Amino acid sequence: MENQYKVELHNVTKEYDLYRSNNDKLKHFFNIGNVDVPRFWSLKGVSLNVKPGEALGIIGINGSGKSTISNIISGIIPQTTGTVDVHGDTSIISIGAGLKWNLTGDENIRLKGLMQGLSIKEIQAVRDDIVDFADIGDFIGQPVKDYSTGMRSRLGFAIAVHINPDIMIIDEALSVGDDTFYQKCVDKIMEFKKQGKTIIFVSHNLRQVELLCDRVAWMHFGDLLEVGETKETVDHYRKFSKDFKAQTAAYRKKYQVGKKKEQADFDIAAYERQLVEEKAKDSDKSKQAVSRQVHRTLYKQILPEKMTIGTKLVMLVAIVLFLFFALVNVSGHSVTSAIENPTVLLHPVNHYIKSQSVLFNSK
Numbered sequence: 196m197e198n199q200y201k202v203e204l205h206n207v208t209k210e211y212d213l214y215r216s217n218n219d220k221l222k223h224f225f226n227i228g229n230v231d232v233p234r235f236w237s238l239k240g241v242s243l244n245v246k247p248g249e250a251l252g253i254i255g256i257n258g259s260g261k262s263t264i265s266n267i268i269s270g271i272i273p274q275t276t277g278t279v280d281v282h283g284d285t286s287i288i289s290i291g292a293g294l295k296w297n298l299t300g301d302e303n304i305r306l307k308g309l310m311q312g313l314s315i316k317e318i319q320a321v322r323d324d325i326v327d328f329a330d331i332g333d334f335i336g337q338p339v340k341d342y343s344t345g346m347r348s349r350l351g352f353a354i355a356v357h358i359n360p361d362i363m364i365i366d367e368a369l370s371v372g373d374d375t376f377y378q379k380c381v382d383k384i385m386e387f388k389k390q391g392k393t394i395i396f397v398s399h400n401l402r403q404v405e406l407l408c409d410r411v412a413w414m415h416f417g418d419l420l421e422v423g424e425t426k427e428t429v430d431h432y433r434k435f436s437k438d439f440k441a442q443t444a445a446y447r448k449k450y451q452v453g454k455k456k457e458q459a460d461f462d463i464a465a466y467e468r469q470l471v472e473e474k475a476k477d478s479d480k481s482k483q484a485v486s487r488q489v490h491r492t493l494y495k496q497i498l499p500e501k502m503t504i505g506t507k508l509v510m511l512v513a514i515v516l517f518l519f520f521a522l523v524n525v526s527g528h529s530v531t532s533a534i535e536n537p538t539v540l541l542h543p544v545n546h547y548i549k550s551q552s553v554l555f556n557s558k
C-alpha cells in the first residue's frame with residue numbers, strides 16, 4: 196500500500212551543544228567533570244507531513260530553522276528527538292551543499308549518482324546532460340573548490356534533477372545564478388511537479404514560493420508557526436514582516452533576544468510532559484500508557500550520543516592494552532616477562548638500545 200505521506204515528521208527537535216573549546220567537547224564526550232555546555236534548540240518540536248506529489252514551501256526569517264528541517268529530512272544531520280520518516284529517495288539541492296569540494300565536477304557527478312543507487316552506465320547516460328544543464332564547460336574536470344558560488348549551485352542543481360529523485364529538497368538554490376538559469380530551474384521544477392514528484396522548497400523569495408508551492412510551512416525561531424494554503428500562509432507572513440519592520444529597532448532587538456533565549460532555555464522534559472497532557476486529553480488509555488507512547492515517539496529513532504559506562508570501560512581496557520604492548524615492544528622484553536614483572540618495562544634491554552643506536556648512527 197502506498198504511504199499516505201512521503202515525509203512525516205513527529206515532534207522533531209534539534210539541539211546544538213555550543214562548546215566553548217575542543218577540550219570541553221572531549222570532556223563532555225567522555226563524560227569527564229562537570230562541563231557546562233550552553234545549548235541551543237534549533238527546532239523545538241516540529242510535526243509536519245508532506246503528501247506525494249506535493250510542493251511544500253518552507254519560509255521564515257533568518258535562523259528560524261528552515262535549513263535544519265531540510266537537512267534532517269535529507270539525512271544530512273540527525274534530529275535530537277522525534278521521528279522522521281521519508282518514503283523515497285531524497286536529493287537535496289542547496290548552494291554548494293552535498294558537493295565534495297576536493298573532488299572534480301565529474302567525480303561529484305559519479306559520487307552523487309552512486310549514492311542515489313544509479314549504475315555507472317546510468318550515470319554515464321546522464322553525465323552530458325548534467326554538464327550541459329550546469330553550463331560549466333571544461334570546468335567539469337576541475338575541483339569544485341575552484342568554482343564560483345553560482346557554478347557550484349548550478350552543478351548541484353543539475354546533478355540533483357538528473358539523478359531522478361523521488362523527493363527533491365531545494366534549499367535556497369535559486370537565489371544565485373542569472374535569469375536564464377533561474378528560468379531553466381523553474382521549468383525543471385514544474386516538470387517534476389507534472390511527473391507527480393514531491394518537492395520541498397526552502398526560500399526567502401516569496402514570489403518563487405507562490406509560483407511553485409501548493410502548501411507552505413512558516414518556521415519561526417524553531418517552531419512551526421503555521422502550515423496551510425500557500426496564499427494564506429504567505430499573506431500572514433508578509434503581514435508579520437511588515438508589522439515587525441514598522442516597530443522600533445529597540446523593540447525588534449528585544450523580541451529577537453527573547454525568542455533566542457526561549458530556544459536556549461527550551462526544556463525537553465517539560466515538552467514531553469506537555470505532549471503527554473495533550474495526548475491524554477483525547478485518549479482513552481491510561482496516562483501511564485500515553486506517557487510510554489510519547490516517550491517511544493520521541494526517542495525510538497535516536498542513538499545515544501553519550502558513551503555508556505560499558506563502552507567507556509571497553510575503551511579504557513583497549514587503551515591500557517595498547518600502551519602495554521607499545522612499552523613491551525620498545526623495551527625489548529618478552530610479553531611473558533613483562534606480565535610476570537611489569538617493572539622490567541622501565542629498564543629496556545641493552546641489545547635493543549644498541550640496535551636502535553646502530554640504526555640511528557648508520558643513517
Ligand SMILES: Nc1ncnc2c1ncn2[C@@H]1O[C@H](COP(=O)(O)OP(=O)(O)OP(=O)(O)O)[C@@H](O)[C@H]1O
Nearest residue numbers: 211235236237255256257258259260261262263264
Ligand atoms: N551547527 C550549528 N551549531 C549551532 N547552531 C546552529 C548550527 N546550525 C544552525 N544553528 C542555529 O540554528 C538556528 C536555525 O538555523 P537554520 O540554518 O536552520 O535557519 P534558517 O531558517 O535556514 O536560516 P537562513 O534563512 O539564514 O538560512 C539558527 O539560530 C542557527 O544559528
